[in-house]
Amino acid sequence: MIAPKNWLPPFMLETYRSTNKRTIDRPEWPNGARCCVSLHIHVDAQTIWRALNMEKLVYISNGEYGPRTAIWRILDLLDRYRIKASFFIPGWTAETYPDMVRAISAAGHEIGHHSYSHTLADMGLTEDGGWDKAVEEREFDRALHILQGLTGQEIRGYVPPGGELSPHSIDILLSRGIEYQAQCAADDIPYYWEIDGKPCGLLEVPTHWSIDDAPQFLYTLIPQMGFIKGPDEVFAMWKGDFDAYYHYGRCLVFQVHPQWIGRPGRLRMLERLIQHIQSFPDVWFATGREINDYWRRRYPPEEVYGLSVDEAAAPARA
Ligand SMILES: [Zn+2]
Numbered sequence: 001m002i003a004p005k006n007w008l009p010p011f012m013l014e015t016y017r018s019t020n021k022r023t024i025d026r027p028e029w030p031n032g033a034r035c036c037v038s039l040h041i042h043v044d045a046q047t048i049w050r051a052l053n054m055e056k057l058v059y060i061s062n063g064e065y066g067p068r069t070a071i072w073r074i075l076d077l078l079d080r081y082r083i084k085a086s087f088f089i090p091g092w093t094a095e096t097y098p099d100m101v102r103a104i105s106a107a108g109h110e111i112g113h114h115s116y117s118h119t120l121a122d123m124g125l126t127e128d129g130g131w132d133k134a135v136e137e138r139e140f141d142r143a144l145h146i147l148q149g150l151t152g153q154e155i156r157g158y159v160p161p162g163g164e165l166s167p168h169s170i171d172i173l174l175s176r177g178i179e180y181q182a183q184c185a186a187d188d189i190p191y192y193w194e195i196d197g198k199p200c201g202l203l204e205v206p207t208h209w210s211i212d213d214a215p216q217f218l219y220t221l222i223p224q225m226g227f228i229k230g231p232d233e234v235f236a237m238w239k240g241d242f243d244a245y246y247h248y249g250r251c252l253v254f255q256v257h258p259q260w261i262g263r264p265g266r267l268r269m270l271e272r273l274i275q276h277i278q279s280f281p282d283v284w285f286a287t288g289r290e291i292n293d294y295w296r297r298r299y300p301p302e303e304v305y306g307l308s309v310d311e312a313a314a315p316a317r318a
Helices: 010-018 047-051 057-080 091-096 098-106 133-151 169-175 231-248 264-278 288-298 301-305 309-313
Strands: 035-042 086-089 110-113 191-195 198-204 251-256 283-285
Touching: 035 231, 035 288, 047 057, 057 098, 057 264, 086 091, 086 098, 091 098, 091 133, 098 110, 098 133, 110 133, 110 288, 133 169, 169 198, 191 301, 198 288, 198 301, 231 251, 231 264, 264 283
Parallel strands: 035 086, 035 251, 035 283, 086 110
Antiparallel strands: 191 198
């Protein structure tokens, strides 16, 4: 089979192959909670349209809707239901909308790293399909400094642009104090990233497309790229997802984007969903960072892998 250009680098394929441990059936959650729910908000704004190569006015205006209109309504919603969320923000967006980033952080939400420009160029993708580590470090640090400078937060969570990692990404993330990533789907509870069968220090807080708003609401003038679903249809699906995650005691990570979820009809749907979830007293609503901190304490890598503390602490790869 011929792999598409710039598809998974061989390093990543090896990593995925080693992730074949059996899941933990009934994980414990804090204070006897039955399951965990987390809201991850990707404030891509205009960058997503550049990443999709669709820099036309009508698309860009969709991106602009996030910081201009949707984000303020979302902050109000979270405040009314006393929910702390994780906001993953590209450096470009933060630089362009600094007041928005300060407001999100001042409201007590977690700020996560989401690349600088939301394109694979952030990871040093070269013309010949290689990956330039120096470029990736420079772009990563550029975004990190912007986010830290605006909020004073220590950044612990990361979502890569376009669902990809370069062969250098994990080294760069770990060297910058990133402890968890939130984009993959190999489990429905957190799991450790492995290199050569050993935990490398990075935790995944997984999500899935079915609980992401883009596959439900992303629409472009190229119809096969996505269709618009009605809020009631998505409510029924997400309510069903929550009920099942609750049944099995899993970690439900909704991944949403202000420019899609923040449209009035959809945000009212999200509010109804929050009301449904909060009608259960034994649900732990947590940020990605809180999940990361809890999981590392309750299920430390040495215990999960049966390693000594030293073995677990040593990165598997130089
Ligand atoms: Zn994004």
